[in-house]
Amino acid sequence: MTEDINTPKYELVKDYVKHLLKENVITYGGKLPSEHELMEKFEVSRHTIRQAFGELTSEGYIFKEQGKGTFSNYRRDAKYKQIVAVLTTYIAGFVFPGIISGIEETLSDEGYMMLLSNTNNIKEREAQYLASISEHNVVGLIIEPTKSARENTNLKLLEDIRSRDIKFCFINACYDDFSSAYVLLDDYKGGYMATEYLIQLGHRRIAGIFKTDDKQGINRRAGFVAAMEKYGVPIQPGFIGEYETFNMYDFPYMFAQSLLRKEDRPTAIFCYNDVYALMVVQAINDSGLRVPDDISIIGYDDSTSILxxxxxxxxxxxxxxxxxxQAAKYMIDMLEGRLEKPQIVYRPELIVRNSCKNL
Amino acid sequence: MTEDINTPKYELVKDYVKHLLKENVITYGGKLPSEHELMEKFEVSRHTIRQAFGELTSEGYIFKEQGKGTFSNYRRDAKYKQIVAVLTTYIAGFVFPGIISGIEETLSDEGYMMLLSNTNNIKEREAQYLASISEHNVVGLIIEPTKSARENTNLKLLEDIRSRDIKFCFINACYDDFSSAYVLLDDYKGGYMATEYLIQLGHRRIAGIFKTDDKQGINRRAGFVAAMEKYGVPIQPGFIGEYETFNMYDFPYMFAQSLLRKEDRPTAIFCYNDVYALMVVQAINDSGLRVPDDISIIGYDDSTSILxxxxxxxxxxxxxxxxxxQAAKYMIDMLEGRLEKPQIVYRPELIVRNSCKNL
DNA sequence: GTATAGTACATGTAAGGACAAGTTAGAGGT
DNA sequence: ACCTCTAACTTGTCCTTACATGTACTATAC
Structure with a gap:
């Protein structure tokens, strides 16, 4: 109730009406005092009342009907007040159902709604989405960058959104040239751990297959290479396969085939993630070999629990x-002013099942 | 360009400004004519210009900066203009990742954004969400009813939303007392087909386990019962198990155990869906029996491809x-005035794998 | 060359008046 | 009992005027 001398009169009217609604003095659908009544009550002109009512209408608090009056559009039980946008590369498949349901549960528990979309890893779709959200009443954005290992062509759009005071949190990967909150997995370490495990099982001829247009793939490959160097295991020529989004449905199978045709084929293959690992397993099975007896396979993400x-x-x-x-919690903490720019990097864990053989 | 004599002047100003923005005469961030210039151009008062600008601001087309001027907030590349809300019982697991990604792809291709939430099959959460969406700029709602076999306690909320001209499309199930567009699966027929298949394999002692707080479960059970009656196969006492959301994580396993303990145990079990079928399989394995040799299992949904x-x-x-x-397409057709209340019922299909034994 | 004050111009707030158009309820006629 | 008209009241559109506040630029003083 800070009756600042500089507070505009129409703001006082707005606050009064909001108070009526929030304290349930006027329930949902109930009739507000007419413009004339409020004029007299506040001793202001009708113009001032109409300005207050106009803004309350566009903010969704009230609605008006000509000839009838002005009515409450406010529900005390309407828990969800603000929208957080979520933009990932995919929605179904891979790690995304888990991530998204984690975000959604947390947001909705705290009274936020989730505006969800995916880019299919296409930069243009990311641009369209980013350009769109500033026109809607979005207060935050949880985003997995599209083609994060490529140039960040949407940097200007991101900065534009930030200048509108929309909070950011990156997930899975982030851009180096755009400082922000993030929730990441240490993919370098994950790649290192997977490779180290294969080496410790006695494998020396280890192949790797990586998606290289996102940071996750670049980091997992770097971890793979680092582990091989650390243990002095040479990487055979042609044993690293690299693909991108455009050929992600064909390449893993074909590359696995080409590995199997070599006179000295690998004894183990580290795959960028479980989905592509399944494609590699398919190629191995199709050529009459068996996992793990003939070739060991290690995946990433723990996204397809069973082979x-x-x-x-x-x-x-x-x-x-x-x-x-965590990403949703960070977002809410930022929105509610408790944190500035929180960042966390999760440590990956090895899950040993039975697709790798001890040599 | 219908210059109706009754069109308010401020609407003409709005249309003119929108035209400037949409035709890119003024690009994003560019400066609009000042209020004074527009007053002279349209020969109206400043009040009228301000009314137009005020509405354009709250609609997100423009933004104003005191002392500087009024600027375009409109991007031609901002493809996504309107929001469709999607409310399902769950987001991760079961059939939902597939449904949701189908909806999202279609919506975003057509320039709509998806506001996604789930109810965890709790009526109160459905109520909160429904109460919230009318306050946001939502133009349509694709909804899977929560506890659809129970009383529709949120009918009033649904009718309220419809009275605000928000389009509806039900998916998976619908309410009998709320006529609307829908996209359903013929669960009665699906239950019938599954049961018929077991009977044709020679099974006579067939058990069924159903979730009974949603329509899907009720219909699948009805199909099961109908097939048994049609083929003159008696349903043994205690061979139908019914559970609800609150005990869905315990009941299937426990009920399967109780079936296995019977002196004349069933030779086949029809399970409400694949997720619960896996729980039943677990119970069978844990008691030392095998699928399909000792007991045949048939599931529903094709949601967990592998055992x-x-x-x-x-x-x-x-x-x-x-x-x-299809639900998203129907929604867009309704929003764009091409369809009134489209309805479709999909025919289920039997997928034979190897969890059922021919007796 | 660099501050500073002035001024022109942008939007923001506010008053007051006039008439249009839609709703409601009651008076009056049939 | 039913219909119709009208008065009263609601919000919608539009005008004029005044001053406040913030921005940008320029002429002036130092």
Missing amino acids: QSGIKLTTIMHPKKEMGV | QSGIKLTTIMHPKKEMGV
Whole structure:
């Protein structure tokens, strides 16, 4: 009730009406005092009342009907007040159902709604979405960058959104040239751990297959290379396969085939994630070989718990739901002014199942 | 360009400004004519210009800066203009990732954004969400009813939203007392087909386990009962298990155990869906029996493609993605005035794998 | 060359008046 | 009992005027 001398009169009227609504003096659908009554009560002109009513209408508090009056559009039980946008590369498949449900649960528990979309890893779709959210009443954005290892062509859009006081939190990957809150997994370490495990099982001829248009793939590959160097295991020529979004449905199978055709084929393959690991397993099965007897496979993400052949995939655990929950918590903390720019990097964990053989 | 004599002047100003923005005469961030200039151009008072600018501001087209001027907030590349709310019982698990990604793809292709939430099958959360969306700029609602077999306690809220001209489309289930567009699966027929298949394999002692607080479960059970009656196969006492949301994580396992303890145990069990079928399989394995040798299992939804033990589950196919796409298409058709109240019921299909034994 | 004050111009707030148009309820006629 | 008209009241549109407040630029003083 700070009756600042500089507070405009129409703001006082707005506050009074909001008070009536929030204290349930006027319930949902109930009739507000007419413009004339409020004129007299506040000793202001009708113009001032109409300005207050106009803003309250566009803010969704009230609605008006010509000839009838002005009515409450406010529900005390309407828990969800603000919208947080969530933009990931995919929605179904991979780690995304877990991440998204973690985000959604946390947001909705705290009274926020989730505006969800995916880019299919296409930069243009990311641009369209970013350009759109500033026109809606969005207060925050949880975003997994699209093609994070490529140039950040949407940097200007991101800065534009930030200048509108929309809070940011990156998940899975972030841009180096755009400082922000983030929730990441240490993919370098994950790649290192997976490779180290294969080496410790006695493998020396280890191949790797990586998606290289996002940071996750670049980091996992770097971890792979670092572990090989650390243990003095040479990487054979042609044993690293790299693909991108455009050929992600064909390349893993074909590259696995080409590995199997080599005279000295690898004894183990580290795959960028579990979905592609399954494609590699398919290629191995199709050429009459078996996992893990002939070739060991290690995946990443722990996203497909069970294999076709009944073999359970050894993998690196991605704390999907936990990271989603954390990203949403960070977002709410920022929105409610408790944190400025929180950042966390999760440690990956090795999950040993039975797709890797001890040589 | 219908210059109706009754069109308010401020609407003409709004249309003119929108035209400037949409035709990119003034690009994003560019300066609009000042209020004074527009007063002279349209020969109206400043009040009228300000009314137009005020509405354009709250609609997100422009923004103003005191002392500087009024500027375009409109991007031609901002493809997404309107929000469609999507409310399902769950987001991760079961058939939902498929449905949701189908909806999202279709909506975003057509320039709509998705506001997604789930109710965890709790009526109160449904109520809170429904009460909230009318306050945001939502133009449509794709909804899977929560506890659809129970009384529709949120009918008033639904009618309230409809009276605000928000379009509806139900998915998976609908309420009998609220006529609307819908995209359903014929669960009665699906239940019938699954049961008929077991009977044709020679099974006579068939048990069924159903979730009974939603329409899907009620209909699948009705199909099960109808098939048994049609083929003159008696349903043994205690062979139908019914559970609800609150005990859905315990009941299937426990009920399967109780079935296995009977002196004349069933030779086949029809399970409400694949997720619960896996719980039943677990109970069977834990008691030292095998699927399908000792007991046949048929599931529903085709949501978990592979079994733990390497056994692939025979099931009824739920066209998840297709139904999601169709619901979104119907929504867009309604929003753009091409359809009034479209309705479709998908036919289920039997997918034979190897969890059922021919007796 | 660099501060500073002035001024021109932008939007923000506010008063007051006039008439239009839609709703409601009651008076009056049938 | 039912219909119709009208008066009263509601919000909608539009005008004029005045001063406040913030921005940008320029002429002036130092």
